[in-house]
Structures are given as structure tokens and as C-alpha cells.
Amino acid sequence: MARYGMVIDTRKCVGCMDCVVACQTENSVPQGYCRDWITTEVRGEFPSLTMEIRSERCNHCDNPPCVSCCPTGASHVEPDGRFVHVTASRCIGCKACIASCPYGARFVHPDGYVDKCTFCAHRVRQGQDPACVSVCPTRCMYFGDLDDPQSKVSELLRTRRWHVLLPDAGTKPRVYYLS
Amino acid sequence: MLEITTTRHNPLIDPQLHVWGWEIPLYLFVGGVVAGMMVIAGLAMLRTAKGEDTARFFSVQTPLLAFVLLNVGMLALLLDLAHPLYVWAVYLTFEPASPMSWGSWVLLLVYAILLVSALVRLHEAWPWLGRTLPAVERWSDAITRSPARLALLGWMNVVFGVAVGIYTGILLNTMVARPLWNTSVLPVLFLVSGVSAGAAAMHLASRFFGRRPAPQGLVAGFLSALAQPLGPQPPEKSTVDTLIRADVALLALELVLLALLVLGMLTSTASHAAAAALVLGGPYTLAFWGAIVVAGILVPILLQSLELSRRIPHTVLPALLVLAGGYVLRWVMVNAGQASEIVQAAAR
Numbered sequence: 001m002a003r004y005g006m007v008i009d010t011r012k013c014v015g016c017m018d019c020v021v022a023c024q025t026e027n028s029v030p031q032g033y034c035r036d037w038i039t040t041e042v043r044g045e046f047p048s049l050t051m052e053i054r055s056e057r058c059n060h061c062d063n064p065p066c067v068s069c070c071p072t073g074a075s076h077v078e079p080d081g082r083f084v085h086v087t088a089s090r091c092i093g094c095k096a097c098i099a100s101c102p103y104g105a106r107f108v109h110p111d112g113y114v115d116k117c118t119f120c121a122h123r124v125r126q127g128q129d130p131a132c133v134s135v136c137p138t139r140c141m142y143f144g145d146l147d148d149p150q151s152k153v154s155e156l157l158r159t160r161r162w163h164v165l166l167p168d169a170g171t172k173p174r175v176y177y178l179s
Numbered sequence: 180m181l182e183i184t185t186t187r188h189n190p191l192i193d194p195q196l197h198v199w200g201w202e203i204p205l206y207l208f209v210g211g212v213v214a215g216m217m218v219i220a221g222l223a224m225l226r227t228a229k230g231e232d233t234a235r236f237f238s239v240q241t242p243l244l245a246f247v248l249l250n251v252g253m254l255a256l257l258l259d260l261a262h263p264l265y266v267w268a269v270y271l272t273f274e275p276a277s278p279m280s281w282g283s284w285v286l287l288l289v290y291a292i293l294l295v296s297a298l299v300r301l302h303e304a305w306p307w308l309g310r311t312l313p314a315v316e317r318w319s320d321a322i323t324r325s326p327a328r329l330a331l332l333g334w335m336n337v338v339f340g341v342a343v344g345i346y347t348g349i350l351l352n353t354m355v356a357r358p359l360w361n362t363s364v365l366p367v368l369f370l371v372s373g374v375s376a377g378a379a380a381m382h383l384a385s386r387f388f389g390r391r392p393a394p395q396g397l398v399a400g401f402l403s404a405l406a407q408p409l410g411p412q413p414p415e416k417s418t419v420d421t422l423i424r425a426d427v428a429l430l431a432l433e434l435v436l437l438a439l440l441v442l443g444m445l446t447s448t449a450s451h452a453a454a455a456a457l458v459l460g461g462p463y464t465l466a467f468w469g470a471i472v473v474a475g476i477l478v479p480i481l482l483q484s485l486e487l488s489r490r491i492p493h494t495v496l497p498a499l500l501v502l503a504g505g506y507v508l509r510w511v512m513v514n515a516g517q518a519s520e521i522v523q524a525a526a527r
Contacts, residue, residue, distance in 0.1 A: 020186065033190070034188070038185070039185045040185075041182070042180070065355055069278065072268040090268050095198040102355065102521050104187065104193070107190065112261045112262035114261075
């Protein structure tokens with residue numbers, strides 16, 4: 001069984017937000033909401049500054065706090081690909097998963113259930129990349145099986161320096177940022 | 180310098196998490212009061228089962244008042260849900276890793292325990308019930324006349340009262356993403372504060388309603404039964420004194436736990452220290468120190484000590500302050516907790 005992950009090269013990303021718009025279109029994300037977004041991090045003192053631009057989303061963690069806190073099992077891990085998903089018809093909207101997510105990846109859909117990035121499982125299961133990855137004009141995003149040593153994502157994580165978001169939270173996120 | 184900007188703008192998430200409004204603090208507060216009343220009523224039942232005459236102390240109206248409050252709390256919980264019509268989905272499964280799943284099932288048991296505890300001897304305070312449903316009177320007698328059965332009911336009240344009190348804290352405590360909640364002191368603090376508020380609620384109800392003659396009939400009889408949590412007769416002075424004495428001890432313990440909470444935050448990781456800053460100079464400073472510590476704990480300790488030593492007359496003021504402080508404690512913890520987050524390290 002695959003264990004999908006995403007690798008994003010922050011040295012190539014220009015923050016154009018194409019990934020954000022592609023996601024909103026592909027997944028009919030309601031207006032005023034977003035499942036992925038751009039974070040810009042500036043460090044240093046002028047004029048010695050360094051900037052990292054990241055396309056952020058649900059990290060589909062290996063140890064997801066949003067899944068363990070869910071009282072109905074609506075928040076769950078899909079056995080194929082280890083996607084962290086929400087079953088809308090079982091979600092009561094208690095919002096515990098939103099409070100438990102250190103990344104702010106979840107929100108309440110206007111229809112009354114919790115929504116977030118699905119890693120475009122519906123596309124991945126048909127052999128396609130997630131919408132955000134497929135439209136990136138700088139080709140800075142990579143998607144693949146982390147358990148497959150031959151995959152592009154595994155190769156990048158072997159050969160490049162990378163970091164994940166808030167590793168101390170112990171969530172074991174699966175979106176990696178090359179730096 | 181570390182400057183982070185984001186294009187994310189999701190309602191209830193940005194610029195700061197605020198998914199839980201007034202409903203969850205109210206539910207946590209009411210849950211704490213119910214937990215406290217269950218513990219106190221359960222202890223009284225155990226003493227009754229041993230043969231002590233505590234009829235005027237516990238009677239059955241304490242569980243009845245707790246039962247009504249529990250319904251208020253569960254209504255608040257329901258109103259908080261984004262999809263309240265799906266609430267039954269909680270009872271289609273048991274998720275052992277989810278505190279909320281444990282709490283939902285415990286609430287169901289507590290609902291049954293409080294209902295049975297409330298019905299026991301209710302017909303004495305509410306004659307209409309005994310006349311209309313003689314079966315209730317028979318079941319009640321079957322429990323109250325058997326010390327073993329009454330003791331079992333007492334133990335269930337104590338054990339599940341403690342479980343509910345602790346659960347209201349664990350619900351928040353298990354979330355790694357919110358440093359202010361992520362401390363083991365929180366469940367104990369909520370339990371102690373809940374028992375103290377439960378004692379205050381019983382004290383308050385006894386002062387307001389205890390001395391009225393009990394009306395008969397359907398509605399008036401029920402309301403009067405509800406309004407006499409210490410028994411059909413006015414409570415004895417020693418009974419009220421016992422409640423006040425217990426409340427002072429619990430408030431002092433709560434003070435220690437609050438100090439441990441802040442101290443533990445300050446001496447932990449940068450994220451925890453930042454969470455402590457929310458009540459140490461941050462936006463929740465006045466509510467925390469003014470409303471919870473001074474008005475909700477120190478002033479009631481002082482007033483109740485003076486009452487116990489007969490230097491000032493009994494009033495309902497300390498009980499009101501304790502209850503208000505108990506609510507503000509939940510309000511501050513829920514709101515400041517949502518404002519706390521894991522902070523990133525900066526070079527300087």
C-alpha cells in the first residue's frame with residue numbers, strides 16, 4: 001500500500017497562488033475558503049533578509065491528532081495511500097479536529113461539516129497528480145509514494161535538505177519543504 | 180526577526196482560531212457543576228446507606244437539580260455543533276482515542292444515573308408524581324430501603340461525577356496544538372473547580388428556596404421540588420456550614436492548582452511560555468486575575484471564613500461569586516487556549 005506525500009521546492013516557488021486557485025476550482029471549495037494557501041516567511045534584519053515561500057495545506061500526518069480526537073470516526077485515514085479524510089455524512093461539526101490541528105488546515109464547510117485538503121485522492125486513484133501539483137508553473141511540487149524508494153519524492157528527500165512544519169508537535173507531517 | 184504572512188483567510192480559523200464561542204465554556208461550566216453535585220450527593224447517599232440521618236442534607240433534589248442542569252449543558256453542546264441533526268452519529272461508534280467519544284458515552288450513563296437518583300424519593304417532595312405513577316414510588320422504596328442499593332447508587336454518583344469533572348478538562352488537555360490546554364493540571368483544576376461550584380450551587384439554591392412551604396400539583400410541585408436541593412425541609416445550619424467549609428477547602432486547592440498551571444507553563448517550552456503570557460499581561464490578564472483569582476476565589480474564601488466564624492451574617496454573595504468565577508475560568512481557558520499556538524523559533 002502506498003503512503004503518499006508531497007515535496008515542495010521552496011527555492012523554485014514564487015508564490016503565484018496557481019495551486020490555490022486550481023484547488024478551489026477542482027474541489028468546488030466554497031467562496032471565501034481555501035484548502036491550500038501561500039505562507040511567506042521572512043527572516044533576518046534589513047538588508048540581510050531571507051525569504052521562504054511555501055504552498056501549505058493539510059499535512060496528511062502519519063500521527064494525525066485530528067483523527068484520534070474525532071468522536072464519530074468521520075475523520076479517518078484511508079487505507080489506500082494513507083490520505084487523512086473526513087466523511088461528511090458522519091461529521092457532526094464538533095470542531096475538535098479543527099482545534100487539535102496545529103497547522104490550521106481545517107475549516108467548517110458552510111454545509112455543516114469539516115472540510116480540508118484531500119490530496120485530491122479522486123485524481124490520485126486515477127493515476128493523476130493532485131490539482132495543485134499539476135498546475136504549478138514552476139514545477140516546484142512533487143507528489144508520490146514515500147514508501148517507494150524509486151519514486152521522485154523519495155529521491156528528493158534522499159538528496160536534498162528538507163524540513164517539515166512544526167515537527168515538535170509529533171504529528172509526523174507528510175508535506176516536505178526543500179530548502 | 181521572523182515575519183510570517185499567509186494568504187489563508189478561513190472563517191473561524193483566521194486571524195486566530197475561534198471555533199468555540201459561548202456554548203463550550205457554558206457546557207464545561209455546567210458539566211463541572213453537575214459533576215460537583217453528583218460527588219456531594221453521592222457522598223451523602225453513602226452516609227445515608229450507613230444509617231446516618233442525612234435526609235435533610237442530600238434528599239433527592241440535588242440529583243434533580245443536577246439533572247436539569249445537565250440538560251442545559253447538553254443543549255449548549257448541541258447548539259455548538261455545525262450539524263446538530265447528525266448528533267446521533269456519536270452513538271453509532273466508540274472511538275477509544277477520542278476524549279469526546281468517551282465523554283459522550285459517559286454523559287449517557289450520567290444521564291441515566293441522575294435520572295434514577297432524581298426519581299428516588301422525588302415523590303415525597305412532589306406528591307403529584309407518586310399519585311400519578313405509583314410504580315415510581317415502589318422503585319424508589321426498593322432503592323431507599325436497601326442500604327446496599329443506595330450505597331451502589333451513591334458510588335455510581337461519586338465515580339461518574341469525578342469522571343465527568345475530569346472529562347471536561349481532558350477534552351481540552353489532549354490537544355497538542357494548543358499549549359495553554361496541553362497540561363495535565365487542567366482536568367484536576369476543572370474537577371476541583373466543578374465540585375466547589377457544585378457546593379456553591381446547592382448553597383445558593385438552599386438560600387433562595389429552602390424555606391418556602393412546598394406547593395402541590397403538577398407544575399408548582401415540580402418546580403418546588405427542583406428548588407429545594409437540600410431537602411423538603413429547610414436545611415440545618417450545620418449542613419450549610421459543612422458545604423461552606425468544603426467550599427473554602429476546595430477554593431484553596433483551586434488556587435494552588437492555578438498557580439501550578441501558570442508556573443508549569445512559564446517553565447516549559449517557548450510555546451507554553453507564550454501561552455502563559457496571555458494571562459500575564461496579555462488580553463486575558465484582567466479576567467484571569469481579577470475575575471477568577473480575586474473575585475472568584477480570594478474574596479469568597481475571605482467572606483466564607485468570616486461567615487463560619489460568625490463575624491458576618493450568611494449571604495448568597497460568596498456562592499454567586501464562586502459560580503461566576505467558575506464560569507469565567509472556563510471562558511478564559513477556552514478563549515485564551517484557542518489563541519495559544521505552537522510558536523516557531525526565530526534567530527533573535
